[in-house]
Each structure stands twice: as C-alpha cells, then as structure tokens.
Amino acid sequence: MIIRRIEVTPVAFRDPPLLNAAGVHEPWALRTIVEVVTDEGLSGLGETYGDLEHLTKVRDSAEALVGLDVHATNEMYARIASVVGDVVSDLHGLTGMATREKSVDRVFAAFEVACLDIRGRAAGVPVTDLLGGRVRDAVPYSAYLFYKWAGHPGAEPDRFGEALDPAGVVAQAALMIKEYGFASIKLKGGVFQPEQEIEAIKALHEAFPGMPLRLDPNAAWTVETSVRAGRELAGKLEYLEDPTPDIPGMARVAAQVPMPLATNMCVVTREHLPPAIAQHAVQVLLLDHHYWGGLVRSAHVASLCATFGLELSMHSNSHLGISLAAMTHLAAATPNLTHACDTHTPWQNGQDVVVPGSLRFVDGAVPVPAGPGLGVELDRDALAVMHEQYLTCGIVRRDDAGYMRRFDSAFTARRAFW
Ligand SMILES: O=C([O-])C(=O)C[C@H](O)[C@@H](O)C(=O)[O-]
C-alpha cells in the first residue's frame, strides 16, 4: 500500500459569532481536508486546521510522503519533521503554547488518520479495531455552550440566537439537549466578568439538576480569581478547565479548589507532562489528536495518563465530520477517557464534507461508525462547494481578536485579565 498521491484541499464553512477569551469567531471557519491515495486505488481521509501557515506545511509534507507505505508512520513522522522547520503558532492561542514538536504533531496527525483509514478499509475493520478495539459502542459528547451574539454584525440572526446572560445560556443548553440529547454541559467562559459566568453556572445547575457541568475561561483569570470562583462553585462543577495560565499557576489553583482542574492549554505536548504531573497542576487532560500527533500517539498519551492518575476528556475546535469520526474512533478505544468529549458539531449546523448518515447523535453520544476505516465517505460536491467558499471568503487564518477589534477597537485577548 504505497502512497501514490495526496490531495490537500482547504475549505471554509459558516461559523456563528461565538465569543471567547481571544475575541469572537469570524463568519467562516477554515479546515484542511487531506485525501491519501495508494497505488492499489484505496483512499483515506484526514482533517486538520486551515490557517495558511499550517496549510503550507501540510502541502509541503504531502509531497514528501509520496512513495511511502501507509504503515511506515515512523518514517512519515521523520519526513514531516524535516519539512516543518519552524514553530507554527495560532493567533488565538486557545490551545496553548506552540512548540516545534507540537507543530510537527499537528501536521503529522492529518496524514496518520488518513493512513489508518486506508489500513482499516484494506483490512475491512473500523479504525477503533486498529487502536485496540472498542471499549464503548458510542462516545458521549457534551453540549458545548458559548456566549454569542444573535448573528454576525450586519447579518440576519442565526437559529441559535443571542446568549449574553445566564438566561440566554440556559436557553441555549435546552436547545442543544433537546436536539442532541447531551448529558453533560460545558460553558466557554473568559468572556464576561467572572461573577457573571459563575451566575451562569449556577443557573445551569438549577435548570439541569445533576447534569455534569464544566466552565472553561481559557486562562482569562488570575490565580486569586480562579481560587475564589472555584470555591464559590463547590459541588457544581465536574471540572474547571484552564481557569488561569501555565502549569505553576494551575498548580496553585488546584491546591486550593475543591474540584478537579482540566486543561487543553498548559499541557499540550509531551514536554509539559512531567512538570504538570510533578506539580499536581491538572487532574483531567483534554486529548486532541489534531495536535497530539494523531490517533496512535494520542492513545500512548492516554496510557501515560492512566499510569500517572490523570483522567481524560477531549478538546474540540470548529471541525467537520472526518474529525468527528476520528475523535469517535479514538475515544471508543480509550478505556480511561471517562468524561464526555467536546465537539463543535452543533455549531456547524449540518454543513459537512462527508456523506450524511454515518455519523449521528443518539442520546448525546455518537455510535462508532459501522463501515471499515473511519466509516465516512467524502462528499465531493460538498467539498467543491466548501473549497470555493474558502477561495472567496477572504479569510486565510483564524483571527478571533482581529475580528472583535472591528467592533471594539480597544479589545485585547484576555489572559490572567480578571
Ligand atoms: O479551550 C478550549 O476548549 C478551546 O480552545 C476550544 C475552542 O477553540 C473554542 O474555545 C473556540 O473555538 O472558541
């Protein structure tokens, strides 16, 4: 199974004005779709970020992989490492510090997933079986709530409407739970004064008694604020996610609040694990195969977490169905991933590059797709439409702060701000 050809296609799809500590989502979200084709005519799919600097590395790497066997992932990683010469950072900073290793892992992941898709198709088994077999038939996801404007400025309101206060947040949760059946809730914070976000959690706790809740201010709070908020929310949070920046800051908070702390910001690559574990900075790691180097490397990290007593959840950016399928296969094969995963899927409102039908939500969980490989098929018409949207949307990298500054010229991204 020799790689003959790799198609790399950037796409854009509509995204609502979701607010976070970095600013606000632009009207279009970007992704890159990777299709690896072998000499035997088998093809496999991968999905990754769409920012131009990353896309360029993905394109350059694709050329370097032609001629390799789809099983040769160590050689694939080495070739990609030699192509990815420098560190690629996101403007939004929401997934923590960029390092060289993380930059390579991010590029490698899309190709690794595509090769696993091919290997699963060739063997007639789902990707889950290549990762050790399923420990759950369906993967639970959480309702991922955002403060948001009713619509993008100058455009019609979207169907989710405005959510700028506790009542709006509760209404958004009710809509998501009604449509998807989610059984846990995450609120993206770091947008308003901490008191207002604490009130929103209290309102959710009252409206959905017993439902596990998380709050994620994306490091917008100081240590002192995090401790105060954590204590005020005692008994109401399953975990508090990245209240404050960096491992030492998280360690100080963790020692003083009653709930576990989770992260997708201070532990984002292997070198962060030893200090975080030594300092007891986090109790829950949000895995994300897109930057932890694909599915197999993520499974290795999961195993390390089991050794050191860290629990697991899963992080999500705006994504499409190839990513949802990959996330579901990984989570279904990871025994210690016991918290419901994050997903942006509801915000994508049905837009996708995969043929509808193989991915669905049942009681808030996605059943592992039945077909071989990832179990999803590329919808080539949809891909062409979304690629055209990419060419015309005028956005080449995600810039939440820059977009926010169009409406609030003094805005700066919030880090240990409150
Ligand atoms: O910290 C997190 O969970 C994220 O970074 C998730 C997403 O990036 C989210 O914050 C977003 O897209 O605004």
Ligand SMILES: [Mg+2]
């Ligand atoms: Mg987070």
